[in-house]
Amino acid sequence: MEITGVYATPGYSGFFFDDQRAIKQGATQDGFTYEGKPVTDGFDEIRQAGETIIVDIELADGTVVRGDCAAVQYSGAGGRDPLFQAEEYAPIIEGPVADALEGRDATEFLDNAELLEELQVEVRGSEASSSQPDAHASGAGDRLHTAIRYGVSQALLAAAGSAMGTTRTDVIADALGTEPATEPVPVFGQSGDDRYNNTEKMFVKGVPVLPHALINSVEKIGENGEVLLEYVEWLVERSQELGPEGYDPRFHIDVYGMIGEVFGAPYDRDEVVDYFAALEEAAAPFPIQIEGPMDVGNRADQIDAMVELREGLEAADVGVDIVADEWCNTFEDVRAFVDAEAADLVQVKTPDLGGIHRSGQAVRYCEGTETRAYLGGTCNETETSARACAHVALATDAAQVLAKPGMGFDEGYMIVENEMRRTITRRERARQRQTDEVTADD
Template sequence: MEITGIHATPGYSGFFFDDQRAIKRGAQQDGFTYEGDPVTDGFDEIRQAGETIIVDIELADGTVVRGDCAAVQYSGAGGRDPLFQAAEYAPVIEGPVADELEGRDATDFLDNAEALENMQVDVRGSGASSSQPDANASGAGDRLHTAIRYGVSQALLAAAAEAENTTRTDVLADALGTEPATEPVPVFGQSGDDRYNNTEKMFVKGVPVLPHALINSVEKIGEDGEVLLEYVEWLVERSQELGPEGYEPRFHIDVYGMIGEIFAAPYDREEVVDYFAALEAAAAPYPIQIEGPMDAGNRADQIDAMVELREGLAEAGVGVDIVADEWCNTFEDVQAFVDAEAADLVQVKTPDLGGIHRSGQAVRYCEGTETRAYLGGTCNETETSARACAHVALATDAAQVLAKPGMGFDEGYMIVENEMRRTIARREREQLTPDTDTDEVTADD
């Protein structure tokens, strides 16, 4: 079935863009916002409204399918693409992207997604009002912003599923050469700053991986790490009080490099390993994994620092897993962290990889290694992109998948968990043969 039209509508995402560098430098919160001036290019405020572009693809039979462009909360940090501004990029989608994709067969998902991934566009001028995007026939120009590749590829995935009358999970599985999961992938809930109330909600619902906790300042971790240790002890106590019978959670804390910060002067590996041992003891009897223990400022140094930490933990017999996030953005970054055995898990941060099939390929790259794949993303996505990622999780049977968008927890968990459950149920119904859907007993029974 032919793609006959592509349309772009600026809209809002599920959270906000935050200038991570300004926050790490000590910007103080003023209610929900932050005081002070931004330091990352493109930001007008330290915290500003998240944006999306709603991408509609029309098919020859009149069907319209959708994908949403999204960029991470901390855009422009850790080697990521710059701040995503919808008004500036919408003309790119309705111009050169539409020119490239209109007339293509919607069932050719992988070919269409790769064509999008490899596009280069010359954007002349600057700012939303003066940008004039044109396809550059010579192939010179800039690669499309990751958010564009992410959103348009979601719509291409939905178009292929619609044209083939199948699930997006099956389209991805065919493209990636995988056997989809038959049970929902464990969902990772994120609490935001409301790390007590939202986490108690997760316990009541029996969320398998939690709570993220947003430990992004010295105040939240403690000058010697004591605040985080107290929080982990609280997690164990409340999980046992509120969780369902037989509940065995896995704790996952994102510290945004703060462990490296508090032990930076001077950095003492033995002291850091001792702190991880204390975290493991506080979390017992449940496993714990720490995301982004340090931020070394570039990929090579980040890999070296995490390899050194993993070796120290292994030598000391400390069973805390570490998770790569900062400087692990692109498919090539994922490969580098996995090849170096720099992490127990790598976050496949879906908006940062561009095309949604690239996230699936990154999860697959972890197969057969000692590194597990966490299919992540950002609170700053939409319900459309979250549902699309649920299909990536099922198609690749990832180790865990993020509940998103937003920081309220309940909504994101409902969206991702229910999308996986309804897809599994549909696939099971479609795989039933007429003979298995009857109570008839034959003479041979």
């Protein structure tokens, strides 16, 4: 089935772009927004509306399928591509990207996605994917922004599924050589700043991994970490009051490097190990994992700091898992963290890897290692990209998958969980039909 058209429409994503550096430097909230001036290139405000590009791919039979370009909430931070501005990037999709893809066979998903991954075009200043280390590798131009590769590849995945009459899970599984999960992958709920009300919603629905909690300031963690400890104690108590019978949650807290900020510069390992021991005690009897315990400013030093912390936790027999996020953006970054055994869990931050197949490859890279794969992403995606990621999670049987988009929790959880359940049922029906056909032939 031939690809006959590629179209781009600027739109809104499920949350906002935030200038993480400005927030971490002390910007104060003014209602939903922040006071002060942005410090990261491309931002006009510290918090501004999230953007997407809706990508439609038309097939020769008239079918139109979709993918959505998206970039993370904290764009331009931690080694990521610059702020994604839809109006500037849409002409690239309808120009050189469309030229490269139109006329190609939609069933060749992996070949098409790899072509997109390697495509380089001449773009202006902010349109360049300048943060990518190989952006000018061939000298032919700039590598496409990660958000473009992410969204167009989702549409290519949907095109392959449509052309082949199968699920996107099966397309990814065939491309990567995996056996898909037969049960939904555990979903990780994110509360946003409403970390009490939204978390209570998660308890009622029995969400397996939660609550993220958005601990991105000293105020939220406490000058000595006391605020977070009290919150973890509340998690334990309230989970058993509201959760279903036998509820056994895993707590996952993202601290955005704030533990490193509170306990030294960049951090004092002994103090951090003691604090992690206190977190473990507060969370008992449930497991707890901490995302982004420190942010030391570059990948190499971040890996060294994470390795050092893991060794300290192991030596002290502290059973808190640490999760890599900052400076773990590209497929190459994921490999570096996994190879160094720098984390118990590595976030595969789907928009930052570019093509959606790269997220699947990153999850696969964790197989057979001591590192589990968390198929993550951002609240600042769309329902289309969230559903696409649900298929990657199933195809690779990831350790957990993020509920997204948005920060209201319910909508993102519904989208991701229901897409997995729907797909599992569809695949079971297909297998049953095949069994019935074989039986009938016999």
